[in-house]
Amino acid sequence: MKRIKKVSVWVLAIGLFFGGVVHGADMRVGQIEAAQKKAVALKKATLEKEKAQAEAKEMRHKILADKKKLEHAIAELHKQNQRLETANQRLETEHTELASREKTLHTALQKVEGDMRELVGFVQVNAHDLETLLKQSQQGAFLKNRTQLLQPLMAQTQFPQMNDIRAMANLYFDEIMWSGEVRIQKGPFINRAGKETSGDILVLGNFSSAYRLSDETGFLLYSDESRRFQALSKLPSRRNAKQIRAYMSGKAEAALIDISRGAALRQQTHRLNLWEQIPKGGPIVWPILGIAAMAGLIIMERFFYLVRKNVNAERFAYNVCIHAARQEWDACILLCEQKRTKPLPRVLLAGLTGRCMSREDLENVLQEAILNEIPRLERFLSTLGMLAAIAPLLGLLGTVTGMINTFHVITYFGAGDPRMMSGGISEALVTTMLGLAAAIPVMLCHTLLSRQVETMIARMEEKSVTLVNTIFKSRETA
Numbered sequence: 001m002k003r004i005k006k007v008s009v010w011v012l013a014i015g016l017f018f019g020g021v022v023h024g025a026d027m028r029v030g031q032i033e034a035a036q037k038k039a040v041a042l043k044k045a046t047l048e049k050e051k052a053q054a055e056a057k058e059m060r061h062k063i064l065a066d067k068k069k070l071e072h073a074i075a076e077l078h079k080q081n082q083r084l085e086t087a088n089q090r091l092e093t094e095h096t097e098l099a100s101r102e103k104t105l106h107t108a109l110q111k112v113e114g115d116m117r118e119l120v121g122f123v124q125v126n127a128h129d130l131e132t133l134l135k136q137s138q139q140g141a142f143l144k145n146r147t148q149l150l151q152p153l154m155a156q157t158q159f160p161q162m163n164d165i166r167a168m169a170n171l172y173f174d175e176i177m178w179s180g181e182v183r184i185q186k187g188p189f190i191n192r193a194g195k196e197t198s199g200d201i202l203v204l205g206n207f208s209s210a211y212r213l214s215d216e217t218g219f220l221l222y223s224d225e226s227r228r229f230q231a232l233s234k235l236p237s238r239r240n241a242k243q244i245r246a247y248m249s250g251k252a253e254a255a256l257i258d259i260s261r262g263a264a265l266r267q268q269t270h271r272l273n274l275w276e277q278i279p280k281g282g283p284i285v286w287p288i289l290g291i292a293a294m295a296g297l298i299i300m301e302r303f304f305y306l307v308r309k310n311v312n313a314e315r316f317a318y319n320v321c322i323h324a325a326r327q328e329w330d331a332c333i334l335l336c337e338q339k340r341t342k343p344l345p346r347v348l349l350a351g352l353t354g355r356c357m358s359r360e361d362l363e364n365v366l367q368e369a370i371l372n373e374i375p376r377l378e379r380f381l382s383t384l385g386m387l388a389a390i391a392p393l394l395g396l397l398g399t400v401t402g403m404i405n406t407f408h409v410i411t412y413f414g415a416g417d418p419r420m421m422s423g424g425i426s427e428a429l430v431t432t433m434l435g436l437a438a439a440i441p442v443m444l445c446h447t448l449l450s451r452q453v454e455t456m457i458a459r460m461e462e463k464s465v466t467l468v469n470t471i472f473k474s475r476e477t478a
Contacts, residue, residue, distance in 0.1 A: 123160050123168075127153040130171060136261075137206050138222035139178040141229050142187060146171060179206040184248055189220055189229035201229065202248050208258035208265065210244045217241045221262045232265055284398035284431045288391055292438035295387045298380045299445045306452055309377070311342045317463040320348055321470045329355065343373040347460045351467045359472060366464040373460065377453045381446065388442040395435015402428025 127150045134146050149167045153160050187201045189211060201220065202210040209220040209229060218236055220229040235241065236256075246252035258264045316339070323331040329352060336349035350369035354362050 120160065123165065124154055127168060130168060130175075133175065134171065135224050135227070137175060137179065138203065138209060138229070139175065139206065140227040141189075141222060142185070143174075143178070144227075181205065187229070189231060192218075192231045192233055192235075200248060202244065202255070204255065204257050207261055208256075210248075210255075212245060212248050217244050219258070219265050221265060284394055284401065285434055288394050288398075288431065288434045288438055291387050291391050291394070292434075292442070295384055295391075295438070295442040295445075298384050298387075299442070299449070302380060302384075302449050305379075306377075306449065306456070309342050310456070311339060311344050313344055313459040313463055316344065317348070317466055320352075321466060324352070324355075324467065324470045325474050327474050343377065343456060344460050344463060347373060347464055348467055351464060351471075355471050359468060362468055362471070363464075366468065370457065370460050370464065374457060377456060378450075381450055381453065384442060384446045384449070388439050388446055391439035391442065392435045395432045395439075398431020398435070399428040402431065 131147050131150050131154070134140060134150075140146065149164075149171065153164050153168060182202075182204055184200055184202050186198060188196055188198045189201065191197045191213075197213070200212040202212070204210075209222065211218060211220050211229070211231060216235060218241070219232040221232055222228075223230055236244070240256055243252060243254070243256060247255040316335070320332050320335055323329075323335070332352050333349065336345040336352060339345040340349065347366060347369040351362060351366045354365040357365065
């Protein structure tokens, strides 16, 4: 309809336009032409109207068809929406159930993972412990590459395989078996010269080992890093070496064992004897050693002198007194002359020579003879006592000089490194030790020798009195 109205408007406009143009022409011609044009325009407008009506009708049928299709599609969509809502509700219910189940499974999974991590960690810790045990075991010198079986257990983060766990358990049992055995077998080791050699090795469990070669016998130390035996740099004493050889030959039932697994043997290599410690005492050591040597010579000289000058006083005096009681003076003098080199016979001989004197004079003669013997008996004893007193003083002097050197080191270098102070401390302690080591036996020997001299002097005095009494009794009986 709108299209028809537009055509009419256009026709009217065209008519008005042409009417104005031919205003002065013939009205009739103009009306005819206008009528013709109008007829043409009406026909055209009618055709267009019919065409437009046909198109509108076709469009209407198409729209109605599309409307039905849309309505049908909307109905289908509504049904589908209802189905989807029902499915959505079912899925939401399943989702809730699955979420609850997931939470339960997650909790169980965490627990399982925790147990698995704990088991894996336990296995790895035991694998590391076993590796350390195998490295420290001296059985590794004979059983090579045992720790390679533990590498999968120490490296993996998942649960280990049962074969690996069985292998680790077998290593434990094998180590228990080997560590409980005492055996002798041929094997290589590093000798004291640093060269590899081979010999009989005595393995005492996992504690210590010893070796036997054609020319020497000693202890072995096991190195964890190289997994080899090394001969101890210091040979054992003859007694210990003999016991080791006897045990390895089956002639002894016991053998020396280091329960500290080599610590005590290593300490033996660093232990110094007396002669190795002496040079560390400084210059004060030599005077102390000189005093000790001089005192030793004096002690030996006095000991042999007193042994040679000693006599059985009781027996000798008894024999002399028997002859004196019988006034057999020649026999008495002969007995004394036979042992004239000894103090007691000389003293008694002096008394027999003055037997005709009065008691007082005879006692004076005997006392003079005793006093004459005392210097020879007490010879060098005062010197020995002086040396015994000087030795510890020299040791104290060495202690003072060593501590002075130590304080000098502390002044210049501080107290951070104890090894720098060890020289002065060693000097102080060694001199003290040597001073006491020299003084103690010298003082003991001085005391013993002095006591022996006092005993000999007391016996001479006693036997002199006995002789005087015997002489005067024989006078009275005569």
